[in-house]
Amino acid sequence: MENQYTYYKPEQDPQNQPNMGGGDMGRQGQHRKNGASKLIKTICLGLVFGLVASAAFQTSNMVAGKLLGKTSNTKQTETVSNTKLTTSSSSTVNSDIANIAKNTMPSVVSITNMSVQEVQSFFGGTQERQSESVGSGIIIGQNDSELLIVTNNHVVEGNDTLTVSFIDETSVEANVKGTDPNKDLAVVAVDLSKVGESTLDQIAVATMGDSSQIQVGETAIAIGNALGYGQSVTTGIISATGRELDGIDVKLIQTDAAINPGNSGGALLNAKGEVIGINTAKVATDSVEGMGYAIPISEAQETIENLMNQETKMKVDEKDRGYIGIQGVDVTEDTSKMYNMPTGVYVSEVSSGGGADKAGITKGCVITAINGTSVNDMEALQEQLQYYAKGETVTLTIRVPGNNGEYTENQVEVKLGSAGK
Incomplete structure (x- = not known):
């Protein structure tokens, strides 16, 4: 199985991948014809049954009328032009998940990593090319001068510049506070003086939960910048705990809530809307569905606090x-x-x-x-x-x-x- 980190590079958009199922499409077309033929037969049988039943019903009504002394005049049904569908009087849907998402989204951000990578050229040499990848982050606090955001190390590694985008779609440059590659964790800092008052009014600090108390089968909600399109919400359950993946020195939460590219560093929430994990990876094979992973927040707490208290790093020429x-x-x-x-x-x-x-x-x-x-x-x-x-x-x-x-x-x-x- 291949473990795929879930940050997203626009040039790897799955919508641009070629369709490799051409042979299967022919067979599917044949199945559709057979299915359509069966469906038509079924509909025809239904119509025949309906006509017979209708005739029997009308006959019984006529016999009943004669026996009971009733008479009836045949009347054609008139079409009323102002008939309308019945709709609900309320346009608001009350949903616990909708409320959780509404309350939590202000604490989740998008992170764009601009870097320069060496790639092989057409002539066999190497050349530098600017690369962009996107991920997510969670606002976890602030000090006197900075807003602090936790994310994955693989979201920020190799960066030339980092940009954080908030719930109101305003963007500010960020700097690395500290990283821990072994646990795939990082904290980045945004200068508070660069964040507008209206943005500060709309964002929020996330509430941390206790991941050591989660149980298999309970609700899991993932929020993040899937495919770089902006914040989205997926739901599922806690599938397992204590999972291990190569390259990450911490036991992970497994969930079937969709963890898509761009979700890395985003929040995994419990039914109370508390952060119980930091989304980090998924299993990416054709034969596997619904196997995403998150770093448990309780196990990461000590590392995150250590990273929060490091001196913000500024790159040297x-x-x-x-x-x-x-x-x-x-x-x-x-x-x-x-x-x-x-x-x-x-x-x-x-x-x-x-x-x-x-x-x-x-x-x-x-x-x-x-x-x-x-x-x-x-x-x-x-x-x-x-x-x-x-x-x-x-x-x-x-x-x-x-x-x-x-x-x-x-x-x-x-x-x-x-x-x-």
């Missing part, structure tokens, strides 16, 4: 960015299990005189975090480093191998240098 001074290799989950190593970045080479060398980092160490933000591969480490300038000091969490094959965790301060050092 590329020429000013700092470097640790290592060459690294990814330690994936498979590699970790095979060689009994922690996941992260394996230090394969240390640049002489660089920051890592001066800090005492040696070949064989595994870097697992930078300034409290976990990193599970070289890409994640490089993404974090783009927020720090040369000359700044960062704290690296490293795992140092011992003679018995066990790893010891240390915190090491590294002064960042220039490229190549």
Whole structure:
């Protein structure tokens, strides 16, 4: 089974995919003809039965009239031109889900990630291309100067710019507060001074629920920016709890509420309208339906609060960015299990005189975090480093191998240098 993260890229719009069912359409057409033929036969039999029944009914009425001494004059039915359908006097439908959606939508936002990616060109080389992907987020609080929004790490990773759109369709640029790739969580911040008064009046902070108390079979409501079209609502039930997916270091909630591309980072709610999960992924195969996943809010709470309280990250110009001074290799989950190593970045080479060398980092160490933000591969480490300038000091969490094959965790301060050092 293929696990598909549910952020959405417009160039992957499923409406633009070719129809691969041409052979089946021919057979379906034949079935339609056979079905239509049977339907016509059934209708004809119904008409015959109706005519016979009508004749019998009229005959019985005539006999009854003679026996009872009644007479009747045949009268043609007149068509009344002003006949109308009966309609309800109320235009409002009372629905618990409708009320929940109405109350929760102001706390859900759309997030647009503009990034630059390297793609293979027609001539075999690579070229940079601007890429856009969209996801969702949940307003979880604010501090003195910022509005704070939780989402998935995969919604914001690799971004050049992030844009948040609110319930009133106004949009504001956002910055990353903190990320945790292992749990696929991120918090982004919006400068309150850039949010208009009318928008502040319409948005709301979401109410968190207790995901540890949910039961299989209870109502689940998903809200998010499906396919980038804007907020939409789907409903279902909690299908299971404690599910595991590769690449996410937390046990997930499974639901059959539709989790579509663009729903990533959106809210999974209970019947009280409380957030019990952060939508993150779905199983995407032709043979599977209704298997979406969300990160339980109770298990994510400590991580989210840690990310909320980090310093907001502002990207540094590329020429000013700092470097640790290592060459690294990814330690994936498979590699970790095979060689009994922690996941992260394996230090394969240390640049002489660089920051890592001066800090005492040696070949064989595994870097697992930078300034409290976990990193599970070289890409994640490089993404974090783009927020720090040369000359700044960062704290690296490293795992140092011992003679018995066990790893010891240390915190090491590294002064960042220039490229190549």
